[in-house]
Amino acid sequence: MCCSSLLKILMFIVNGAIFLVGAGLLGMGIWVTVDSASMLGFLDHIEDAPAGLKQLGNVGYLLIGLGVGLTLIGFLGCCGAVKESRCMLLTFFIIVLIIFIAEVAGAIVLFLFQPLVGELLRDIGGKVADSIQTSYGEKEGLSTFWNTTMDELKCCGYNNYTDFTDSPYNTAYTLYPPECCKQDVRCTFANAHSANMTGCFDALVILIEDNAGIVGGVALGIGAVEVFAMIFAMVLYKKAGK
Structure with a gap:
């Protein structure tokens, strides 16, 4: 019983943080999309820009999508843990697993095509x-x-x-x-x-190189949080079925 309560608290804390990050990304995405004088506004003034560069103009919509996705994950994780809902916990596990696989695949592709x-x-x-x-x-x-x-x-x-x-x-x-x-x-x-x-x-480039260790540490931290969140979700999922 004590172990189950501890898992619930950990799930609530982790997913509460995920929810707040998602809300922050959602707000940033809305700002970038609405503000015509934002950082990406200069793309409209570049003639014959590569197609890949022009797609960066959609980064605001990408941030909105990520924000909505993370807030949904945080909501499912928190509610699933508190209510011990097997449906919510399983949905949470599947979504986080897909995101984790996509992150690993993206890192591999970036490394291979550097x-x-x-x-x-x-x-x-x-x-x-x-x-x-x-x-x-x-x-x-x-x-x-x-x-x-x-x-x-x-x-x-x-x-x-x-x-x-x-x-x-x-x-x-x-x-x-x-x-x-x-x-x-x-x-x-x-x-x-x-x-x-x-x-x-x-x-x-210098700024990125100087902060590469921090970026790598944050990426590893996010991956570790995702793995632990999936483990917690599965443990609670099995307990909720008993």
């Missing part, structure tokens, strides 16, 4: 740099995105300051964005060249 991912990023990089040169300083969505990104990552352009050469902003003011110069000076070509700020792509 070189192709690098080629895709290089192709995307050329398109993004072209969009900066043709639209920065003219299209508000793209300009806002790059200003925010450069300010947050302390970087300049996709590759470097040369991405802004002959852009509408550069043509109008004969200057480069202030973020491309380290000091509070007029960001002329000479100052931008002297500052030689890191490109945002390289800055993002």
Whole structure:
């Protein structure tokens, strides 16, 4: 009896956390979808972008789907544990198992096709740099995105300051964005060249590499939680049948 009560408490805690994460993802997905000036708004300004890149514009709907799925899983797990409903517990187990298998398969595919991912990023990089040169300083969505990104990552352009050469902003003011110069000076070509700020792509890669251990740890933690949740669900499922 004590063991069963402990399992119920653990199931409730784990699935309560899953429910809250799902609610957070749902809110983020709604924000990204509704807010036209969000991070992904710049994709609309990239001409002839690869099909895979254009699909990133649907990330808001993906987040909404994940949020709804996780809140449903959390609800089924909590209610199934409290009410000892065999139907809810079995449904919870099947959904979590499918998600776990999909995560493992996705990790394997990403590992095997890593070189192709690098080629895709290089192709995307050329398109993004072209969009900066043709639209920065003219299209508000793209300009806002790059200003925010450069300010947050302390970087300049996709590759470097040369991405802004002959852009509408550069043509109008004969200057480069202030973020491309380290000091509070007029960001002329000479100052931008002297500052030689890191490109945002390289800055993002460095950020990911610096936090790779945290990302890996979180991924392993999520996998462990899913495994334990499935074990708890099956134990409660068998007890509920007696």
